Amino acid sequence: MIDLDYIEFCAGCKDPILLGEVVADVGQQHKATTILARLAEMAGIPALRIFLKGEPIYKLVAQMGFDTETIPPLTSGHLAQLWSQLEAYDEPLLRIQRVSPDNGPKRIMTASEFFQRIVKIHGQHDRTKGR
Secondary structure, eight states: OOOEEEEEEOTTTTTEEEEEEEEEESOOSSOOHHHHHHHHHHHHEEEEEEEEHHHHHHHHHHHTTOOTTTTTTGGGGOOHHHHHHHHHHOOOOEEEEEEESSSSOOOOEOHHHHHHHHHHHHHHHHGGOOO
């Protein structure tokens, strides 16, 4: 069994347009995403491996009222709230790597740069294909 940490979808047609595996960045170079990549291929959408720098994340999770010792910040069920607060940070917080349709290079970016990419993906999506 796996969990899907991040699913971006079209608000117009409700189709998923991006899948993501979100990982606390502790310097590791890899996170298994084989099933995620297969699901993305089946859906014909991209998938990303998203590493988030830990220290700013832990601070935000604590500000949200969670005990960072007992509730892992990336599985707390409040990722959307966390995303909205991350955009205020100007420093690079994310390492992003495309894992589908093929493996891409790792890119370091700020949350704002990441959100700009998400907006671009929305812009490339054909809303008329929805169910």
